[in-house]
Amino acid sequence: MKVAIIGGGAAGLMAAATISETDPSVEVFLIERNPELGKKVVISGGGRCNVTTGIRDMRTLFSKYPRGSKFLSSALYGFPPERVYEWFESHGVPLKIEDDARVFPVSDDGRDIVNAFKKIFASTSVSVMLGRTAKFIEKKGDEFFIHCTNHSPFPVDKVILTTGGQAYRHTGSSGDGYGFSESLGHTITPLAASLSSFLSRDAWVKELAGVSWEYASLRTDRCATPEIAGAFLFTHHGITGPVVFAFSALAAFEVATPTKPMKIFINLFPDTAPEKMDDTIRTACKLHPKRSVENILGAIVPKSLAKQLCALTEINGETHGGEINNKQFAALAHIFQNLPITAIGRGAGDEFVTAGGVELSEVDPSTMQSKITPGLFFGGEILNIDGFTGGFNLQASWATGRLAGLSILK
Ligand SMILES: Cc1cc2nc3c(=O)[nH]c(=O)nc-3n(C[C@H](O)[C@H](O)[C@H](O)COP(=O)(O)OP(=O)(O)OC[C@H]3O[C@@H](n4cnc5c(N)ncnc54)[C@H](O)[C@@H]3O)c2cc1C
Numbered sequence: 140m141k142v143a144i145i146g147g148g149a150a151g152l153m154a155a156a157t158i159s160e161t162d163p164s165v166e167v168f169l170i171e172r173n174p175e176l177g178k179k180v181v182i183s184g185g186g187r188c189n190v191t192t193g194i195r196d197m198r199t200l201f202s203k204y205p206r207g208s209k210f211l212s213s214a215l216y217g218f219p220p221e222r223v224y225e226w227f228e229s230h231g232v233p234l235k236i237e238d239d240a241r242v243f244p245v246s247d248d249g250r251d252i253v254n255a256f257k258k259i260f261a262s263t264s265v266s267v268m269l270g271r272t273a274k275f276i277e278k279k280g281d282e283f284f285i286h287c288t289n290h291s292p293f294p295v296d297k298v299i300l301t302t303g304g305q306a307y308r309h310t311g312s313s314g315d316g317y318g319f320s321e322s323l324g325h326t327i328t329p330l331a332a333s334l335s336s337f338l339s340r341d342a343w344v345k346e347l348a349g350v351s352w353e354y355a356s357l358r359t360d361r362c363a364t365p366e367i368a369g370a371f372l373f374t375h376h377g378i379t380g381p382v383v384f385a386f387s388a389l390a391a392f393e394v395a396t397p398t399k400p401m402k403i404f405i406n407l408f409p410d411t412a413p414e415k416m417d418d419t420i421r422t423a424c425k426l427h428p429k430r431s432v433e434n435i436l437g438a439i440v441p442k443s444l445a446k447q448l449c450a451l452t453e454i455n456g457e458t459h460g461g462e463i464n465n466k467q468f469a470a471l472a473h474i475f476q477n478l479p480i481t482a483i484g485r486g487a488g489d490e491f492v493t494a495g496g497v498e499l500s501e502v503d504p505s506t507m508q509s510k511i512t513p514g515l516f517f518g519g520e521i522l523n524i525d526g527f528t529g530g531f532n533l534q535a536s537w538a539t540g541r542l543a544g545l546s547i548l549k
Pocket of ligand 1: 145151172176178185189271272273274303304307313315491519530533534536
């Protein structure tokens with residue numbers, strides 16, 4: 140049997156390794172447009188490669204995928220994070236779990252992850268075809284013909300599409316697989332950037348550039364999103380950080396442009412009831428009746444942020460704590476939990492993944508095989524699946540790539 144795997148990223152690498160280690164008699168052609176395998180894997184996690192997660196509870200794991208969690212069930216149960224962990228360790232890459240449950244190579248070097256695959260391919264039947272860009276896939280009878288630039292088309296029995304999404308396009312993942320999928324009868328759902336920062340037009344936001352806050356939640360009045368809390372940072376352009384990325388995933392399909400801005404409300408104390416928030420500010424002011432309110436609030440949040448909170452509530456920061464009236468207490472308590480950011484865009488090209496992709500109802504989740512074109516399989520980000528930061532996207536790619544590889548052998 141001849142199998143073409145289009146795309147030598149996370150899912151393609153795992154699919155090729157799975158096939159060649161399970162049945163060396165299968166001829167595997169791993170087609171990658173770059174001169175190197177796994178370019179995005181190497182740069183992931185800031186070059187350290189957050190290869191999977193230390194989370195073992197499956198319900199918690201599924202909650203980390205805003206899209207595709209149900210579809211991922213077979214793949215993730217078949218190749219859960221602990222088995223991914225064991226797999227890499229048994230292939231010579233010692234891993235470690237950090238305090239926040241992210242898993243990295245002990246070496247903190249993403250190249251070690253890709254090297255593990257290179258070693259497998261050096262001793263198996265996988266033909267790694269680097270610098271080869273697939274242009275078109277044609278199905279004639281039971282065979283697929285792979286058309287690549289500057290090469291004559293060649294026939295294979297099965298195809299696994301692992302061309303990724305279209306985030307960080309310069310890594311080679313430019314969305315080609317969406318066109319291949321459509322030409323083979325599949326639907327591509329609307330696509331959007333996910334795991335991105337937000338740009339804001341608020342001058343006060345930019346003045347706070349560099350100020351970070353450990354634990355906040357975000358919401359918008361555009362759509363309901365489950366509450367997720369975490370750290371964020373003000374930048375010269377807007378806001379970024381783990382909770383912003385998570386929120387961007389939940390609101391991936393909401394428009395945020397200069398002509399149609401999206402209001403994002405930041406709750407700086409998500410675990411505090413509104414009455415308690417009011418109470419905290421009142422008590423602090425009562426304790427320091429002669430101190431300026433800006434100083435009093437500066438003991439609760441960073442001083443520069445306290446200054447902006449006063450400005451946003453139109454309270455003179457020099458007002459003494461003892462002079463704040465009930466209306467002002469209410470306004471302060473409100474702004475602490477509803478800090479309004481005017482988002483006019485997402486960081487251009489800085490998203491980590493693409494939300495949307497191959498329509499999941501057209502793919503068998505227990506095999507990754509197309510329900511429309513027999514012999515065609517999918518793996519990784521090309522599917523309408525995306526996760527939060529924390530190793531969940533690579534975990535999904537390893538698991539779907541492995542499932543596609545195993546299914547081809549059945
Ligand atoms: C900066 C950054 C950091 C990230 N960090 C993490 C992290 O730490 N942990 C995590 O879980 N996720 C992370 N992600 C997300 C994760 O890297 C991706 O979700 C994952 O790599 C997707 O795997 P994939 O195999 O589907 O696609 P990719 O890894 O994108 O691989 C697709 C491959 O297909 C090739 N290709 C595309 N079209 C063609 C064609 N026509 N012909 C030949 N080859 C083609 C591409 O060159 C590419 O090598 C990060 C993403 C980015 C951008």
